[in-house]
Structures are given as C-alpha cells and as structure tokens.
Amino acid sequence: MPKVKTGHITLNYEVQGTGDPLVLIPYLAADHACYTFQVAEYSKHFTCFSLDLRGTGESDKPDAAYTTETLADDVAAFMQAANIQKAHVMGLSLGAAVGMWLAAKYPDKVASLGLHSAWPKTDPYISAVLQGWQRAAKDIGSVPQALIQVMFPWCFTPELYAEKPEYIQSLSDFVRSRPVQSIESYVQQTSAVLNHDALEQLQKITAPTQITFGERDVITSVRFAEPMKSRIRNSEVVVFERCSHAPIYENVPVFNQRTLEFLKRHTVQVSSRSGFHPGFVCRGGVFRSQP
Numbered sequence: 001m002p003k004v005k006t007g008h009i010t011l012n013y014e015v016q017g018t019g020d021p022l023v024l025i026p027y028l029a030a031d032h033a034c035y036t037f038q039v040a041e042y043s044k045h046f047t048c049f050s051l052d053l054r055g056t057g058e059s060d061k062p063d064a065a066y067t068t069e070t071l072a073d074d075v076a077a078f079m080q081a082a083n084i085q086k087a088h089v090m091g092l093s094l095g096a097a098v099g100m101w102l103a104a105k106y107p108d109k110v111a112s113l114g115l116h117s118a119w120p121k122t123d124p125y126i127s128a129v130l131q132g133w134q135r136a137a138k139d140i141g142s143v144p145q146a147l148i149q150v151m152f153p154w155c156f157t158p159e160l161y162a163e164k165p166e167y168i169q170s171l172s173d174f175v176r177s178r179p180v181q182s183i184e185s186y187v188q189q190t191s192a193v194l195n196h197d198a199l200e201q202l203q204k205i206t207a208p209t210q211i212t213f214g215e216r217d218v219i220t221s222v223r224f225a226e227p228m229k230s231r232i233r234n235s236e237v238v239v240f241e242r243c244s245h246a247p248i249y250e251n252v253p254v255f256n257q258r259t260l261e262f263l264k265r266h267t268v269q270v271s272s273r274s275g276f277h278p279g280f281v282c283r284g285g286v287f288r289s290q291p
Helices: 032-042 066-082 096-107 122-142 142-157 158-163 165-177 184-194 199-206 222-229 253-263
Strands: 005-006 009-016 020-025 046-051 087-092 110-116 209-214 237-240 280-283 286-289
Touching: 005 066, 009 032, 009 066, 020 066, 020 096, 032 046, 032 253, 046 066, 066 184, 087 096, 087 158, 087 253, 096 110, 096 184, 096 199, 110 253, 122 184, 122 209, 142 165, 142 184, 158 165, 199 222, 199 280, 209 222, 209 253, 222 237, 237 253
Parallel strands: 020 046, 020 087, 087 110, 110 209, 209 237
Antiparallel strands: 005 009, 009 046, 280 286
C-alpha cells in the first residue's frame, strides 16, 4: 500500500475508485479499512483516499502527545503530499473531530464535510466514558479485545446484538484481523479525544456540511446537534433511526444512501494547477492515468 512522507511522519493510505477526491478519516483505534462498507459504494462515484492516522495501522507511531488539531494538520499535509488540492472530507467520531479542525484551519482544502457521530467539545460525560475505555484497555492488555468487549456495546444497540449475533461476531473478527494498535498509541489517541475542543472553530467552516447522529447514541447524542448546526453556517442534520454510535455498520444501506446524496450535490472545484485529476488514480504513491 502507498505511503507518503508528511513532515516528520509517514502516513499509510489506500486509494480506490475514480471521480472527485474523497478523504476518509478513521475513528478511534481504527485504520483505513474501517470504511470498507462505504468505500464499496463511494468508489463508484469518487476517488476514495482512506488514511491510517498517526499511531494506527501502518502509519508512523511517534511517542509525543498530540491533539485532534495535530491530526488535522497531518491530514492537510497528506493532501499536500498527494497533490490533492481540494477534496470532500468525511469522518466518524474521532474522524469527525479531526475533520472539523481540518475544515476550520484549511477551508480551501475542503469541498464538503461529513461529520458523523461528532461532538464539538468533550464534555464530562464523554470524559467519563473515555477514561473508562483507557482503563479497560490497560487492564485487558489488548486494544482489539477492549474494543470488542468494552467499546462495541457503546457503539451498537441491544437490538443489533439480539437480532444479528453473527454480524457482531463478523465485526469482531474484522477488528482482530487488522494491524494491532499498541496500548501506548491507544492512550495517546484517547487523550486527544479527551482534550478535543473545536467549538470556537466551527464558525470558520465554510464548506457545506452534513452532520449526522444515531438516534440511540448516548456518547455523541443529538445534544450536540444545535451547538454544531448553529455555528456551521451551511449545514444540515440527519438522524439515523434505531442506530447508536456507528450507523456505518448498523444500517449500511441507509447511511450510504443519505451520505452519497449529500456528496453528489457538491463538486470539487480546483484550479488548473492542481496535481490531482478525477481521471487519475494513485498506485504505489505515483499518480497514473486510469485506463
């Protein structure tokens, strides 16, 4: 898989599809493959760039602490290195936190923004949940097992567990199949979540923005809808019924449909100087014409 050097770190990524560029930012403890169910559909319409954030997957894992703003700077540097002048940007949970910082700091790079299961500033409730997740990962001694045993129940509804136990098992197997995040990297990443505060940055976002929530989500519930929509001038809110924190898995067809409808309403306008062209794909870090 291709990698790019961005400043002092190297980021791993995958590219699929053709069309306007779409940058997908993963959630907590996940690598680029977390959007597999979305890329299968998105890649029919867009060139999908799926990233491994620092500390995850095959990207570098520096020891220094970082913030969600730092991760946004990484994504901006990635876009620069990959010659992506402007792109649609989408993220869930941590990916959304990074996306809002990216759109606020680098508005010229973002054509549209998808903020899914997002929150503008960590509140005491999220802090209590994340601190529990940190302790669980340390006690269990395995990030994948902590994800499955502790985080999954916060992300999926009781009905999904009851009605589709084989599906929960397949998602568990998928988590175990991915590159293992170390406890140290997980603590760094959850610390970035604990310190997330982009509330006063939201008014700087100029890109059309889709904000979505799961109806049953308690971590990033609809309590955050008004603080975000009132500050992001060109935004809309969608609520996915019978879903918790992870509609990307809980109701794949509806999530993909609603997000694709939004993405297709907007185009990426770039200057002739841009190194990216929608008829090109990247293999091994080198852009080649798509046959």
